[in-house]
Amino acid sequence: MAINKPTIIIVDNSYYYTGAFKAILSSVVALSDSYEFVFVFPRKTRIANMVRDNKFKVKTLPFIELSRRPKDVLYYLPVLLINGFALARLVLLYNARIIHVNDFYNLVGTIAKLMVPSVKLVTHIRKLPDSFPFILSCFWLRVHKKFSNQIICVSKAVQNQLRNDYSAILIYDGIQEQEKHLPRKSFAQNLTGVRLLYLGHFIPGKGQDYALESFKIVQKNYKNIRLRFVGGDMGIRKNIEFKKSLQKKAENWGIDNLIEFKEFTSDVEREIKEADIVLNFSESESYSFTCLETLYYGTPLIATDSGGPAELFENKHSGHLVPNRDVNSMVKAILELSSDPKLMQKYSRNSRDYIRKNYKFSTSLMEISHIYNKLLNSKD
Secondary structure, three states: OOOOOOEEEEEOOOOOOOHHHHHHHHHHHHHOOOOEEEEEEEOOOOOHHHHHOOOOEEEEEOOOOOOOOHHHHHHHHHHHHHHHHHHHHHHHHOOEEEEEEOOOOOOHHHHHHHHOOOOEEEEEEOOOHHHOOHHHHHHHHHHHHHHOOEEEEOOHHHHHOOOOOOOEEEOOOOEOOOOOOOOOOOOOOOOOOOEEEEEOOOOOOOOHHHHHHHHHHHOOOOOOOEEEEEOOOOOOHHHHHHHHHHHHHHHHOOOHHHEEEEOOOOOHHHHHHHOOEEEEOOOOEOOOHHHHHHHHHOOOEEEEOOEHHHHOOOEOOOEEEEOOOOHHHHHHHHHHHHOOHHHHHHHHHHHHHHHHHHOEHHHHHHHHHHHHHHHHHOOO
């Protein structure tokens, strides 16, 4: 006799493939034997088919994110209410027991809970609250403190920015223990042919501009060093302009022949393993799934002290942590690491060991499942 599994609705604001989406999808796939999942995305999302390929139901709503555009500000509240009502209808339609919102800036789960008080609400904070305007982040956090049955923080960096006791639990994302490509056995054996990789969408603040400026200085010492950017512009105007500005700078500086701009790839593992060093110079990171994957796959990492990345490795033991927005330190780290294959090998070995010991996927699943079961069994 078949047992009906409790239904959980996952609300994700992602229009494109992101680390936050990848983390929640991998967790949901692994937990699907115990729970039924329904995903709710923005109407113009490009990742719905990835979810459908895993046999999950997908619904879309016309989400509007706050921006400085008068039109968005004007329509944000009424659209939020409409979406909240629509989500409440989905809760009733699927007899959902839990709404799991995959970041804290979307209040649609709160509106739905006000309409269906019996549903439990989980808010997963995956961005640093301080990366948003103070008034907005304070308002969002107060709302979640009042209405969420459980708040999850993706890192200590996020947890430390909660301004009061929000009874938030820390759950690090993990990676499933499987690899499609063989691990690297060696890295650059001389001062030529060092391959730098910058993996991430072209979003202002994500650090590609610092990587480009650092590379301009580094390549004067190592003529055959190369830099590859991998990521998309997500079809957003400011991102498109940001990417074009990087390409224009590379051309003006006469280093465009040493730099490759590649579109987003689904085979992140291959990109990471083919690189000698991965760079992540983001100005603000709550966690960084890209850093987690880099360390897991054993490619030496240089990252900025911008929040979550500092929690993922031991500085100068399994990776290189540099001050935020400090180009001179970035240059120094690239020069030091790229000229020392033994150090690269050390970082590779130590990072793989450290991540596998401290960021187990099974631990993350167990903690999420514990929260679900606790809420499902709660009568409050």
